[in-house]
Amino acid sequence: MTDDIAALRELEKKVLWLASWTIHNANHLRDNDDGLKVGGHQASSASLATIMTALYFAVLRPQDRVAVKPHASPIFHAIQYLLGKQTRERLEAFRGYKGAQSYPSRTKDVDDVDFSTGSVGLGVAQTLFSSLTQDYVRAHGWGLDRPEGRMVALVGDAELDEGNIFEAMLEGWKQGLRNCWWIIDYNRQSLDAVVREGLWERYEQLFKNFGWDVVVVKYGSLQQAAFNEPGGDALRQWIDNCPNPLYSALVFAGGAAWRKRLNDEIGDQGDVSRLIDRRCDDELATVMNNLGGHDLPSLLEVFHNADNDRPTCFICYTVKGFGLPMAGHKDNHAGLMTPAQMEAFRQTMAVRTGHEWDRFEGLSLPPERLQTFLDRVPFAAAGARLLQAPEIEVPAELRPAFQAVTSTQTGFGALLNEIGRADSEFARRIVTTSPDVTVSTNLGGFVNRRGLFARQAMADTFKSERIPSISNWEFSPKGQHIELGIAEMNLFILLSALGLSHSINGERLLPVGTLYDPFIARGLDALNYACYQDARFIVVATPSGITLAGEGGAHQSIAEPLIGMAQDGLASFEPAYVDELAVIMAWAFAYIQKSGGDVSERNWLRDETGGAVYLRLSTRPIEQISRAMTQELRQQIVDGAYWLRKPGPNCQVIVAYSGAIAPEAIAAVGLMAEDRRDVGLLAVTSADRLIAGWTAAQRARERGLVHARSHVERLFAHVPAHCGIVTVLDGHPATLAWLGAVGGNRVRPLGVEHFGQTGSLADLYRDYGIDANAIVAAAQAIAPGRPIRHLKAIP
Ligand SMILES: Cc1ncc(C[n+]2csc(CCOP(=O)(O)OP(=O)(O)O)c2C)c(N)n1
Ligand SMILES: [Mg+2]
Numbered sequence: 055m056t057d058d059i060a061a062l063r064e065l066e067k068k069v070l071w072l073a074s075w076t077i078h079n080a081n082h083l084r085d086n087d088d089g090l091k092v093g094g095h096q097a098s099s100a101s102l103a104t105i106m107t108a109l110y111f112a113v114l115r116p117q118d119r120v121a122v123k124p125h126a127s128p129i130f131h132a133i134q135y136l137l138g139k140q141t142r143e144r145l146e147a148f149r150g151y152k153g154a155q156s157y158p159s160r161t162k163d164v165d166d167v168d169f170s171t172g173s174v175g176l177g178v179a180q181t182l183f184s185s186l187t188q189d190y191v192r193a194h195g196w197g198l199d200r201p202e203g204r205m206v207a208l209v210g211d212a213e214l215d216e217g218n219i220f221e222a223m224l225e226g227w228k229q230g231l232r233n234c235w236w237i238i239d240y241n242r243q244s245l246d247a248v249v250r251e252g253l254w255e256r257y258e259q260l261f262k263n264f265g266w267d268v269v270v271v272k273y274g275s276l277q278q279a280a281f282n283e284p285g286g287d288a289l290r291q292w293i294d295n296c297p298n299p300l301y302s303a304l305v306f307a308g309g310a311a312w313r314k315r316l317n318d319e320i321g322d323q324g325d326v327s328r329l330i331d332r333r334c335d336d337e338l339a340t341v342m343n344n345l346g347g348h349d350l351p352s353l354l355e356v357f358h359n360a361d362n363d364r365p366t367c368f369i370c371y372t373v374k375g376f377g378l379p380m381a382g383h384k385d386n387h388a389g390l391m392t393p394a395q396m397e398a399f400r401q402t403m404a405v406r407t408g409h410e411w412d413r414f415e416g417l418s419l420p421p422e423r424l425q426t427f428l429d430r431v432p433f434a435a436a437g438a439r440l441l442q443a444p445e446i447e448v449p450a451e452l453r454p455a456f457q458a459v460t461s462t463q464t465g466f467g468a469l470l471n472e473i474g475r476a477d478s479e480f481a482r483r484i485v486t487t488s489p490d491v492t493v494s495t496n497l498g499g500f501v502n503r504r505g506l507f508a509r510q511a512m513a514d515t516f517k518s519e520r521i522p523s524i525s526n527w528e529f530s531p532k533g534q535h536i537e538l539g540i541a542e543m544n545l546f547i548l549l550s551a552l553g554l555s556h557s558i559n560g561e562r563l564l565p566v567g568t569l570y571d572p573f574i575a576r577g578l579d580a581l582n583y584a585c586y587q588d589a590r591f592i593v594v595a596t597p598s599g600i601t602l603a604g605e606g607g608a609h610q611s612i613a614e615p616l617i618g619m620a621q622d623g624l625a626s627f628e629p630a631y632v633d634e635l636a637v638i639m640a641w642a643f644a645y646i647q648k649s650g651g652d653v654s655e656r657n658w659l660r661d662e663t664g665g666a667v668y669l670r671l672s673t674r675p676i677e678q679i680s681r682a683m684t685q686e687l688r689q690q691i692v693d694g695a696y697w698l699r700k701p702g703p704n705c706q707v708i709v710a711y712s713g714a715i716a717p718e719a720i721a722a723v724g725l726m727a728e729d730r731r732d733v734g735l736l737a738v739t740s741a742d743r744l745i746a747g748w749t750a751a752q753r754a755r756e757r758g759l760v761h762a763r764s765h766v767e768r769l770f771a772h773v774p775a776h777c778g779i780v781t782v783l784d785g786h787p788a789t790l791a792w793l794g795a796v797g798g799n800r801v802r803p804l805g806v807e808h809f810g811q812t813g814s815l816a817d818l819y820r821d822y823g824i825d826a827n828a829i830v831a832a833a834q835a836i837a838p839g840r841p842i843r844h845l846k847a848i849p
Contacts, residue, residue, distance in 0.1 A: 095126075
């Protein structure tokens with residue numbers, strides 16, 4: 055049994071000391087002369103010190119996974135330091151270069167962070183979807199040699215303002231969530247303010263409505279003992295009725311203020327007066343501050359009692375800044391202890407100068423006993439927490455059946471459907487998901503083959519009633535599609551959870567999620583979060599752009615190609631043809647499994663490091679090119695571009711296009727062929743990878759690797775400087791505008807800058823200036839020569 059309460063009390067003190075010292079050191083002692091204001095987070099950290107002490111040192115098991123409230127990072131690092139998983143050097147460099155991170159980071163910290171946090175609300179939802187992922191993995195018969203874990207979020211109370219948490223809860227209810235704990239640090243303070251009264255009651259109701267157990271941990275054991283004394287009931291009632299801001303203010307003001315206020319309000323009642331008088335100021339403050347979230351015995355009791363797989367919310371009353379001079383003050387969020395306050399704190403903690411980092415300094419139990427306790431902490435018992443999983447073998451090529459006229463979206467559905475036919479490990483490890491657009495993004499074929507996932511089987515009523523339908527929706531534990539409600543936030547956090555399964559569950563999944571391209575923006579912070587954690591998945595966004603024509607401006611995306619380029623950890627593609635898509639998908643399934651490895655000197659991309667993949671597709675049927683897929687072409691498609699028509703040595707104009715606009719680019723080249731020499735046509739399959747390779751190669755050259763050349767530089771090697779480049783895509787023109795900087799060519803970038811509208815393709819392409827005629831007009835403007843005969847006057 056690890057509930058050695060004496061040892062835990064000592065460690066609670068030590069954790070608070072180390073976290074406070076880490077922050078103090080970073081802000082006051084280290085050379086920090088950048089003039090930047092950084093958050094203190096001393097108060098937010100102190101708020102969770104007791105809860106995290108109880109959890110990490112006594113309650114959690116190796117199989118449990120935790121998302122720590124971002125601004126409690128110093129407490130997490132302090133705990134890991136005591137467990138021997140964090141170094142003093144990194145704590146001393148907290149917030150500094152290569153130091154322990156301000157917010158726990160899976161990829162940057164060394165101390166076994168289970169889930170990164172930072173953008174509040176996302177880590178909380180990640181635990182829920184990780185629990186569903188664990189169920190998915192185990193239902194498929196994988197990872198059964200490992201015990202089932204619990205996914206735990208340490209949640210700030212103001213964090214619950216984030217709507218994505220409630221979106222996740224709704225999804226959790228639908229999917230039969232288990233093994234999930236959300237522990238709310240109910241300090242009734244946010245960054246700016248003290249939160250509204252009675253929020254806990256709304257939360258309680260809400261969680262219960264979604265099928266959760268709710269445990270309110272309000273009073274600590276000292277308070278409970280006081281309530282049992284004569285007059286205790288009145289004290290309890292007073293506490294219950296006390297407004298949040300007043301409680302906080304009195305916590306800050308201390309024992310004398312408590313005494314005055316209590317005496318003024320309930321002190322004339324004989325018994326209560328005696329209850330108060332029996333305690334000196336310090337003792338009175340200790341009782342009043344002894345909320346459940348700062349009371350080890352109460353916490354241990356409730357955590358140990360929740361010994362089941364029910365989703366459980368613990369609402370733990372805490373004091374922001376507990377144990378520190380700033381406790382309870384409403385301005386304490388970024389507050390830092392002054393050097394004088396730190397000095398006083400040091401004395402209370404009995405820490406000698408020069409011994410601030412000593413693990414057991416100032417504690418009264420013998421170091422051997424504490425060390426023995428730490429050596430037995432269950433959470434730390436199983437070694438490294440970031441697991442590995444072998445790569446799943448992926449076919450070197452996917453062969454789509456040739457369709458003379460088709461769209462990339464149709465091709466995507468057909469390719470996945472084909473994969474779904476096979477009885478291979480590759481097919482089995484794929485898991486698809488979509489926020490209510492499974493059918494309209496063409497996942498239907500795959501889903502009909504592989505079924506929908508649910509822990510309990512559920513037949514398709516339409517099928518059993520023999521009513522014809524294009525979808526055969528049978529749910530079973532073997533199903534491979536997770537159907538989500540519409541919330542795109544949930545899609546990306548689920549992809550984040552599925553895409554970390556290799557590391558969390560030691561079992562690799564190959565997640566593919568689909569949504570409409572414009573709604574990437576709805577889930578964007580969650581997508582960023584997933585990438586920040588290095589989750590691995592393929593997101594297929596379709597349809598996209600004004601090519602959606604009749605659907606109008608509300609469904610047409612403009613900025614997404616730029617998002618794809620700018621998002622770290624995400625390789626983005628916008629193919630025009632299905633054979634390109636097949637090449638990209640085969641590559642993507644391997645790429646999402648890579649880890650480590652060096653930058654390739656071939657294309658200067660981090661292909662061996664791996665990442666997530668974004669495919670921007672379209673519903674526009676276009677005439678396909680019947681061609682043999684050569685190794686060289688395959689490589690160029692993956693590297694980001696290839697010459698559909700190679701420019702001659704005297705080339706005057708190049709048209710570079712991306713995606714569904716290909717027919718316009720081809721037509722434009724045809725229209726100007728007679729009047730401009732050696733016109734080139736560049737198919738850009740990935741502006742993202744093209745520019746990434748280019749910038750990396752330049753950096754390499756600047757560092758002395760004179761032979762470094764990127765793919766785009768090789769493509770443009772023989773393009774003369776006088777040649778103009780017209781770029782065009784159904785998206786923001788900046789996506790390809792940079793191409794001219796590669797070889798110093800003049801560029802006219804065409805694309806969409808303003809909200810779309812309904813209309814036919816011809817209407818819209820003409821209006822937004824991305825049709826063949828607009829391309830020809832742009833070419834004439836930047837590559838002077840005789841008038842281009844086929845150029846119509848642009849209306
Ligand atoms: C999405 C997002 N918005 C804003 C912030 C800035 N921020 C950090 S902590 C915080 C308040 C948190 O209050 P609470 O969750 O109650 O934690 P406490 O400080 O009380 O521990 C805010 C607004 C953030 N980190 N993420
Ligand atoms: Mg709070």
